[in-house]
Amino acid sequence: MGAERHLMMCVDSNDAESLFECTVAGCGRRLVFDHVGARTVVLDRGLSNAPHHGSTGLVGLSGGVD
Numbered sequence: 001m002g003a004e005r006h007l008m009m010c011v012d013s014n015d016a017e018s019l020f021e022c023t024v025a026g027c028g029r030r031l032v033f034d035h036v037g038a039r040t041v042v043l044d045r046g047l048s049n050a051p052h053h054g055s056t057g058l059v060g061l062s063g064g065v066d
């Protein structure tokens, strides 16, 4: 019954922001991590009931990313 974990990959970034996309087909979750404000901005919610985590060591995106 455990929810499938979705891995989000950093696909683009600059000094201020990084764009993450979910790697699971059919999900489509995308978000921007704001390095300056240390916050995330969700662009597309995707399958928002699935736990998402980030793939880079730069930012500690955890299951609670919303």
Ligand SMILES: [Zn+2]
Pocket (backbone or CB within 6 Å): 006, 007, 022, 023, 024, 027, 028, 029, 046, 047, 050, 052
């Ligand atoms: Zn996903």
